[in-house]
Amino acid sequence: MSALYDILSNTSHVHLLLNHVPTTAFTVALALFVAGLALRNDMLKRTSLALFLIISAVAIATYTSGSAAEAWLRGTNPMSELPPNVLSNAILEHQDAALWATLWMGVTGFFSWLTLWQWKSVRKLPSWNMPLVLVLAVMSFVTMSRAAYLGGHIAHVEIRPDVVKVHQACLAVVDEETKHPGSIANAPANCPWQAAVDQVAKTTGEPPPYQSTARAVGDFVIGHTWMWPTLETLHFVGLCLLFTTVLIVNLRLLGVMKVVPYSAVYQLLPIGMLGFAVNLITGMLFFLGIPNQYNANPVFYWKISFVLLAGLNTAYFMLADDTWRVESNVDAPAAPKIAAASAIFIWAAVLYCGHMLPFIGNAF
Amino acid sequence: MPLWLTVALIVVAGVLVTGAAAYLIDRSNHA
Numbered sequence: 001m002s003a004l005y006d007i008l009s010n011t012s013h014v015h016l017l018l019n020h021v022p023t024t025a026f027t028v029a030l031a032l033f034v035a036g037l038a039l040r041n042d043m044l045k046r047t048s049l050a051l052f053l054i055i056s057a058v059a060i061a062t063y064t065s066g067s068a069a070e071a072w073l074r075g076t077n078p079m080s081e082l083p084p085n086v087l088s089n090a091i092l093e094h095q096d097a098a099l100w101a102t103l104w105m106g107v108t109g110f111f112s113w114l115t116l117w118q119w120k121s122v123r124k125l126p127s128w129n130m131p132l133v134l135v136l137a138v139m140s141f142v143t144m145s146r147a148a149y150l151g152g153h154i155a156h157v158e159i160r161p162d163v164v165k166v167h168q169a170c171l172a173v174v175d176e177e178t179k180h181p182g183s184i185a186n187a188p189a190n191c192p193w194q195a196a197v198d199q200v201a202k203t204t205g206e207p208p209p210y211q212s213t214a215r216a217v218g219d220f221v222i223g224h225t226w227m228w229p230t231l232e233t234l235h236f237v238g239l240c241l242l243f244t245t246v247l248i249v250n251l252r253l254l255g256v257m258k259v260v261p262y263s264a265v266y267q268l269l270p271i272g273m274l275g276f277a278v279n280l281i282t283g284m285l286f287f288l289g290i291p292n293q294y295n296a297n298p299v300f301y302w303k304i305s306f307v308l309l310a311g312l313n314t315a316y317f318m319l320a321d322d323t324w325r326v327e328s329n330v331d332a333p334a335a336p337k338i339a340a341a342s343a344i345f346i347w348a349a350v351l352y353c354g355h356m357l358p359f360i361g362n363a364f
Numbered sequence: 365m366p367l368w369l370t371v372a373l374i375v376v377a378g379v380l381v382t383g384a385a386a387y388l389i390d391r392s393n394h395a
Contacts, residue, residue, distance in 0.1 A: 234375055237382075
């Protein structure tokens with residue numbers, strides 16, 4: 001239990017834990033999807049689409065925890081120094097790659113959800129659907145792999161190409177000296193990695209500061225007076241679209257307005273999902289604007305945790321077929337009722353945590 | 365442009381884009 005507490009209270013550790021999901025789990029989901037397409041197996045296709053949806057929700061948590069991991073590494077003092085093996089530019093380059101990857105994964109998640117939704121609501125899926133999801137998933141895979149590759153360079157000096165080159169040159173000198181003692185003057189006895197890191201830093205000199213796209217977007221958000229109130233208003237519009245849909249769809253399952261068949265309220269779901277898309281975009285812009293407002297804010301962690309639960313809840317409704325059979329004047333079975341009550345609770349919790357960011361947490 | 369008008373115009377534009385997306389998805393469902 002204490003190990004679990006140590007992991008969850010260390011934002012760097014949370015990021016190291018989560019970052020395997022958009023890479024490793026997504027590779028498995030992509031393989032399942034390609035197999036489903038090749039074998040024309042609907043079950044495989046639907047499973048992989050639901051996995052794309054869940055993994056895209058985890059990607060949001062992975063991105064935000066990455067920013068928190070950087071804050072953890074730097075500390076709160078603006079003059080604080082990073083550990084000697086960590087390059088500031090490597091963090092920024094990784095962050096930009098991760099921002100693009102998260103964007104691609106978000107779009108993949110949206111269209112995967114749309115495909116799952118159409119599965120039940122149209123007789124035949126549009127012809128563009130599956131090829132589009134395949135292209136988006138491949139783009140997500142490529143961009144996320146690049147983010148992961150660059151992320152590795154932050155703390156693992158042994159995989160940075162420039163450092164490896166210097167290290168191997170040193171090893172060759174040591175090897176030559178071992179074979180022919182006295183052949184090389186001032187040959188080192190061994191080759192510590194830190195010496196290679198220092199050598200690279202010395203030969204390249206002070207690297208030019210990396211122009212971060214994430215920071216440029218953030219500066220735009222906080223540099224224009226109209227941005228924050230506009231984003232805030234749109235965030236509330238998105239919230240209304242989302243929560244209204246959540247209430248109507250789930251209250252029907254709990255027995256309200258029973259005259260309406262479930263398939264009728266199901267038609268409203270894209271409005272809720274578009275509301276979520278609006279809130280994800282505006283929410284990410286808030287985050288990019290003032291990341292430190294959220295990095296060390298426990299209420300923000302709770303909010304993102306509830307968003308992850310909401311992703312699982314949505315995946316259940318997309319895959320469970322017993323809900324679909326709830327006709328006019330028919331009671332829903334127990335499982336969808338529990339899922340419906342959970343959905344209302346989860347989304348109310350997301351709302352609550354969002355509103356309490358400045359009050360319980362330390363935002364603003 | 366005054367702040368209230370800038371915010372109002374962009375919010376309306378955002379709502380229109382979202383509405384158009386909702387309309388297109390709904391229409392594709394009836395095809």
